[in-house]
Amino acid sequence: MGERVLPRAERRRRTEEKILDAARSLFGELGYERATIRGVARRAEVDPALVMQYFGSKQELFQRSVxxxxxxxxxxxxxxxxxxxxxxxxxxxxxxxxxxxxxxxxxxxxxxxxxxxxxxxxxxxxxxxxxxxxxxxxxxxxxxxxxxxxxxxxxxxxxxxxxxxxxxxxxxxxxxxxxxxxxxxxx
Missing domain, CATH: 1.10.357 (Tetracycline Repressor; domain 2)
Known part of the structure; x- marks a missing residue:
């Protein structure tokens, strides 16, 4: 049997959580100023454009992650x-x-x-x-x-x-x- 394909909403929720986990980690290590969208994306193993699509700005990503x-x-x-x-x-x-x-x-x-x-x-x-x-x-x-x-x-x-x-x-x-x-x- 093949793997069950997750519904789109569940995939989106998991991706968002993966990005937030990466952001928490990076903001915790580097602080707000030194952490970047690209760094968060790299740590989450997603495209930086996806981070921006989900959160719109570094400020919003920070607010949601903390x-x-x-x-x-x-x-x-x-x-x-x-x-x-x-x-x-x-x-x-x-x-x-x-x-x-x-x-x-x-x-x-x-x-x-x-x-x-x-x-x-x-x-x-x-x-x-x-x-x-x-x-x-x-x-x-x-x-x-x-x-x-x-x-x-x-x-x-x-x-x-x-x-x-x-x-x-x-x-x-x-x-x-x-x-x-x-x-x-x-x-």
């Missing part, structure tokens, strides 16, 4: 918001290549910084919807940036104090401050 898991949708209480934020801690300590590329590039490249602001802004907005009060967006920003700071310290600065600390221990120490930022009384 997208993190979205914040939760729907009705969440403050405790669930804290646990969602803490649940993402493991991912931040074992950072995917795309996110590492975002961290490296957002501090040195204006387009990457704008991408980071847009992505973080969306996550902050969804977290803020679950928090009470007029300053909910500010408090959601502080929660998000607390974990971003831990990520930078662990992944880029390689702070010895964060190496080897179990995720559960970090969560235990962070939980009271994050809970305070939800607007709840802290016991």
């Amino acid at each position: 997208r993190m898991a979205p914040a939760p949708d729907g009705e969440l209480g403050p405790d669930e918001v804290v646990e969602h934020v803490l649940g993402s801690l493991g991912m931040k300590l074992e950072l995917p290549e795309g996110s590492l590329a975002m961290l490296r590039s957002m501090l040195t490249h204006p387009e990457a910084a704008e991408s980071a602001r847009q992505m973080l802004g969306g996550q902050i907005g969804r977290l803020a919807e679950a928090l009470p009060g007029e300053d909910a967006r500010l408090r959601a920003t502080l929660m998000t940036l607390t974990l971003l700071g831990i990520t930078v310290g662990h992944q880029l600065l390689e702070m010895e104090e964060l190496r080897g600390v179990r995720q559960e221990e970090l969560a235990r120490l962070l939980r009271p401050s994050l809970r305070a930022l939800t607007g709840q009384d802290v016991p």
